[in-house]
Structures are given as C-alpha cells and as structure tokens.
Amino acid sequence: MAKQDIDLSCRPDDDAPVPPLPAEQAARTARGLKALADPVRLQLVSLIAAHEGAEACVCDLTGAFDLSGPTISHHLKVLREAGILSSERRGTWVHYRLEAEVLGALVSQVEALGTPVGGRTLVSAAP
Numbered sequence: 001m002a003k004q005d006i007d008l009s010c011r012p013d014d015d016a017p018v019p020p021l022p023a024e025q026a027a028r029t030a031r032g033l034k035a036l037a038d039p040v041r042l043q044l045v046s047l048i049a050a051h052e053g054a055e056a057c058v059c060d061l062t063g064a065f066d067l068s069g070p071t072i073s074h075h076l077k078v079l080r081e082a083g084i085l086s087s088e089r090r091g092t093w094v095h096y097r098l099e100a101e102v103l104g105a106l107v108s109q110v111e112a113l114g115t116p117v118g119g120r121t122l123v124s125a126a127p
Helices: 023-036 039-050 058-064 069-081 100-112
Strands: 055-057 085-090 093-098
Touching (some): 023 039, 023 069, 023 100, 039 058, 055 058, 058 069, 058 093, 069 093
Antiparallel strands (some): 055 093, 085 093
8 A cells, every 4th residue: 555645756847746645535435446346336326326316126126137136235235335325125125325425426536537737637538
C-alpha cells in the first residue's frame, strides 16, 4: 500500500500539485469498483436501476440469469457489502435498492482521474 505522504518535489514546475487519494478512501473506492467489476453484478445493478424507485425483489432478478439462486445471492451480497445496494426483507422475499449516492461517489472518483493537471489530462476517455 502507498504511503500517505508522497514526495511531489520531482514533478515539473508547471504541474499543479495532485493530492493523493487518502488510503481509506482508496480502499473504499477499490471495494466498490471490485464489486462492479463483474458482468453479472453490473447487470444486477442495471436491472435494479431500471425498476421503479430503483428497487427490485430478488424474485424479479433471478429469472434474468442462467445462474442458481445461491449464485445470484452471492453477487447481491457482494454489492450489498460494498454499499452499492441495500436490502430489506418483506415477508418471504428480499427487496434490493440501489444506493445512488454510493454509485455516484464511485463514478466521481473515476472521473477525478481524468481531471486536467498542468494542462494535460491524466486519463483520457476512450474514443
């Protein structure tokens, strides 16, 4: 893991200082990105987002995949532990809700990587 204090003295003078991402924030962002770095989990997030109120019953999600119930439950658990989804049991079924603020924060972190520094962009968008 990177040290918190990074020596920026070797950077060219025309570059504005780029504050490093704090370790705790980097760990939280990485956990969220890892959770999304799976095609099934991305599809689950997309399906839930498409439902009214960005909320869906697990019974509405399992039929969309050629996977077992326990496998879908595992993927939902990973998304829940990353804070991307929250859940609530209603009778027999569990309902999942997209946590838009958490997902938005992840997007913002990735977008920040492309912020211009000293007249150049650190990360360019794909054409």
